[in-house]
Amino acid sequence: IVLTxxxxxxxxxxxxxxxLSCRASQSLAGNYLAWYQQKPGQAPRLLINGASSRAxxxxxxxxxxxxxxxxxxxxxRLEPEDSAVYYCQQYGGSSSFAFGQGTKLEIK
Amino acid sequence: xVQLVESGGGLVQPGGSLRLxxxxxxxxxxSYWMNWVRQAPGKGLEWVADIKEDGSEKYYVxxxxxxxxxxxxxxxxxxxxxxxxxxxxDTAVYYCTRGTSGxxxxxxxxxxxxxxx
Numbered sequence: 001i002v003l004t005x006x007x008x009x010x011x012x013x014x015x016x017x018x019x020l021s022c023r024a025s026q027s028l029a030g031n032y033l034a035w036y037q038q039k040p041g042q043a044p045r046l047l048i049n050g051a052s053s054r055a056x057x058x059x060x061x062x063x064x065x066x067x068x069x070x071x072x073x074x075x076x077r078l079e080p081e082d083s084a085v086y087y088c089q090q091y092g093g094s095s096s097f098a099f100g101q102g103t104k105l106e107i108k
Numbered sequence: 109x110v111q112l113v114e115s116g117g118g119l120v121q122p123g124g125s126l127r128l129x130x131x132x133x134x135x136x137x138x139s140y141w142m143n144w145v146r147q148a149p150g151k152g153l154e155w156v157a158d159i160k161e162d163g164s165e166k167y168y169v170x171x172x173x174x175x176x177x178x179x180x181x182x183x184x185x186x187x188x189x190x191x192x193x194x195x196x197x198d199t200a201v202y203y204c205t206r207g208t209s210g211x212x213x214x215x216x217x218x219x220x221x222x223x224x225x
Contacts, residue, residue: 034211036153043203043215044153050209087153091210097143097155 003100020073022088032092110134117219128189130204138182141207146200
């Protein structure tokens, strides 16, 4: 399974909303799709799993949606600290764990 | 608090070997799948390998099959990655991760492996 994320880079202002897309080359059984945030010099952090369930401690400004082959990460009321690279990942099925190539979100 | 601490990274020549370790704490280690994920400099994330709770199942990304071996010691709350026949393409930060409902719920800080002559 290949995951394609778009756009490659997104530049927005504080207070705006962001929509990040992740498209799978084939339907993901069980919607086993996760989203991660990675800031420079840090390890990734799990934001969303099961396509729409927020991980522990993740603010409700972050939401995930989608099913089948098309998934979306939506970040509302952007804050400067949301600047990061966001990755989607599919999991499940013989330990297949492909990542998307990432979307860089810049908050200016 | 869940903690994952990797060690063992460093500089190695092409064709050489290295063994990474990950010490886990703050959870019942023997109840979770464990993974290794890597990130080449300036690049994206790549899942490398995982191992079942009791070590009975192990899976690898195609590019490391036959060269890397994942193992665990539940008595020591540790997971390992033995890397043999290393190539320059294996240069990356290697993260130890713990599964959470299938996804990578917890990550260590990573250890850098540099393969260069």
